[in-house]
Amino acid sequence: MRRCGKASRLTILQAQQPEGRAPRAGTGRAGGAECTGHAGSGARAMLYHRWHHVAQKDEVSTIMPDGCRDILVVSPPGGASSVTLTDWDDGPRRVAIRAGTTLTGYRLRPGVGVGAPVDTLDAARLDQQIGTALRVDGDCPDLIAALAEAGEDVDAVARQQGVSARTLQRHFAGLALPPPRFWRLLGRARRAVLALRGEEPLSDVAFDHGYSDQAHMNREVLRWFGRTPGQLRRDPATLTDLSQPGLGNWSTGAPGG
Template sequence: MDNNLIASWQAEYSRTSSTVIIPDGCRDLIVKTLGNGKPNWFVSELFDSSELVQIEANSQWVGFRLSPGAQIKEQALLEYIEAKQCHAQDVESFIGEFVSSESSIEEALECFACDTGSIKQSAAQLGVSVRTLQRLVLHKTNRTPSYWLQLARLRKAARSLTHSTLLADVAHNHGFSDQSHMNREFQRWLGLTPVQLLSSPAIIKQLNSKGYA
């Protein structure tokens, strides 16, 4: 599997429905087919909060999750798929021509995900100025370092929750100022409180799927 392709998934729906998708720091190459119709290929957005996605009846979806911070030649990729009439099983053979990663971005995102706690600490660890780090990350990912730091913290905190966990301990262990701060961040990113998340198996499954941090 190409290094920039970290996971694949598929789903089929017989009825009209909707599903909530939470931020995972990744963009996916997706092909959606309605019945026996023509496949519709697209690249998903990088979500800043949970999104409600409408699902058509008799639809089949296949997705290919791209690595966080991957550089995607989106228009060229979709034009190639259209011209070659590619199938889902062909993706691994050509995805590397249109998706790449840069070591500077990989290192920055890894640093943000390692509990460094601040942009200043991350910049020092990477040996660059704060301003340089901010410009680089924003230019290459279209998101600020704060986005990646906060998303990593949120995802780690969410995965650490159990029914026996004290929420105040989770907040402290993951760098939130207090439990109320953590609750606000959960609602901002996931649309759920920590307590509500524990009763949402579909969201928990997404959190445990491959993604950022």
């Protein structure tokens, strides 16, 4: 991940404010979805991952926080397709999906926004529209990636930009983004969860990811994902879902279900 350089300071002060934050949608990514990555137009870093899921029966999926928003096309059986924009999750969320419903999602890189009202997007042509529909405010995705990086804190990232932590917080608020602390804590929890796929003792995982002790890690992981590290380690399917590209592993996450 490219660290933000001093040139980013100008983009912090000059970034445009978006039109507003979309309300939380009623559904999201489903487990077992097929997922492919796309870089969008030009030579910019990967801006989104496209995923697709068809519910073979009535199902309930648990959506875990990953720091991403999704442009979501919902196609119910026998009904018209609709486009919505999901919000950021700050805890596990359960959604019911009717049998026969098709979901096509465009999982946005943390910090990437949508430059046009979602209701102006055409569900049938979204594959063609997506490249021009996305908006990147300066180095915002790189700032968020830096906050999620191992060993970083809000003050350190702010200093790298030549600004104060308060200025960084105002910058995020001006873009209608969750505050820097949100990205730092969720990024750390996601990186700790990714380490659960190995056999390292939980106390060592906690130490390696900057928690004061194992109990501290247990509380934080439970807060974000509704399960303790020990419970997640015994649930390979959920660990696979949590390893999908998102905050802290956008470029290294393995698409697929």
